[in-house]
Amino acid sequence: MLPEALIQALREARHVCVLTGAGISAESGIPTFREAQTGLWEKHDPMDLATPEAFLRDPALVWRWYRWRRSLVAGATPNPGHRALAQLEELVPQLTLVTQNVDGLHVRAGSRNVIEFHGNLFVTRCFVEGCVIEVDDEAEVPSCPACGGHARPGVVWFGEAIPEQALERSFAAAQDCDVFLSIGTSSLVYPAAGLAELAKRQRAVVAEINPGPTGLADRFDFAIPGKAGAVLPELLAGLSGDRR
Numbered sequence: 001m002l003p004e005a006l007i008q009a010l011r012e013a014r015h016v017c018v019l020t021g022a023g024i025s026a027e028s029g030i031p032t033f034r035e036a037q038t039g040l041w042e043k044h045d046p047m048d049l050a051t052p053e054a055f056l057r058d059p060a061l062v063w064r065w066y067r068w069r070r071s072l073v074a075g076a077t078p079n080p081g082h083r084a085l086a087q088l089e090e091l092v093p094q095l096t097l098v099t100q101n102v103d104g105l106h107v108r109a110g111s112r113n114v115i116e117f118h119g120n121l122f123v124t125r126c127f128v129e130g131c132v133i134e135v136d137d138e139a140e141v142p143s144c145p146a147c148g149g150h151a152r153p154g155v156v157w158f159g160e161a162i163p164e165q166a167l168e169r170s171f172a173a174a175q176d177c178d179v180f181l182s183i184g185t186s187s188l189v190y191p192a193a194g195l196a197e198l199a200k201r202q203r204a205v206v207a208e209i210n211p212g213p214t215g216l217a218d219r220f221d222f223a224i225p226g227k228a229g230a231v232l233p234e235l236l237a238g239l240s241g242d243r244r
């Protein structure tokens with residue numbers, strides 16, 4: 001049973017800001033960052049692969065990891081959690097969806113106002129210039145057609161800055177919203193994990209949805225135990241007054 005106070009806050013909200021992490025894609029079959037990577041990758045820690053240093057050390061290994069993740073996502077479909085957020089966007093005056101995920105599943109589920117805080121798995125950039133490029137994906141390490149340097153996945157690695165526009169829009173949404181929902185994230189990666197605190201500081205109602213409490217749980221007004229694919233449709237039913 002969801003807290004009536006949270007449902008009421010959503011009914012009255014002018015602006016809802018949502019932050020999602022790997023957990024919302026777990027029910028689409030995409031492994032989360034901190035679960036052991038299955039199969040080929042269990043001996044690698046994603047923290048060691050998602051860095052510019054790892055790429056420079058072994059670009060072919062990093063490309064193999066990202067190709068493996070692209071194939072996982074290509075075979076996945078949005079789950080009821082993704083779809084509920086797309087429907088929520090139709091029910092509230094304004095919804096800003098900030099995702100740490102790079103899988104593009106929110107857009108495929110129909111969400112429109114999506115900020116890809118850590119980039120997108122299916123975008124390729126020049127490692128030297130940073131610009132978006134199209135490459136011949138057959139090469140083990142594709143090259144930039146303009147400068148001949150390495151091509152890289154268009155994601156934000158550890159130690160790299162968040163794209164300025166994504167950072168500004170996300171901070172503005174956290175500081176403006178009436179309700180902030182943190183869904184499926186361990187709240188360990190910054191600056192994304194700092195958004196909830198920005199919302200709390202301006203007295204938004206803040207709630208997290210996660211099977212287990214995260215390190216920020218005591219900073220939230222509500223810590224709702226459960227899977228996104230179950231809790232979000234229930235939240236939607238409560239909001240549209242259709243109790244199951």
Ligand code: BV8
Nearest residue numbers: 021022023032033034100158159184185186189190227228
């Ligand atoms: C930067 C893209 C500075 C790549 C990723 C303080 C301030 C600023 C920075 C730092 C700081 N302290 C430390 C830092 C550095 C670092 C950082 O935060 N390190 C951490 C580990 C301590 N941050 C950075 O480096 C960032 N850059 O700050 O730059 C700067 C400024 C100017 C100039 C230069 C530099 C960049 C971080 C971005 C890293 N890139 N991804 C890729 O994907 O390959 S982060 C990566 O982790 C993913 O994006 C992932 O989304 C993200 C966070 O993890 P989660 O999403 O939370 O996933 P996780 O597996 O941890 O948890 C899943 C959760 O889901 C669990 O809680 C689980 O219980 C739950 N769950 C499971 N099933 C379900 C579920 N929930 C709901 N339903 C379910 N069914």
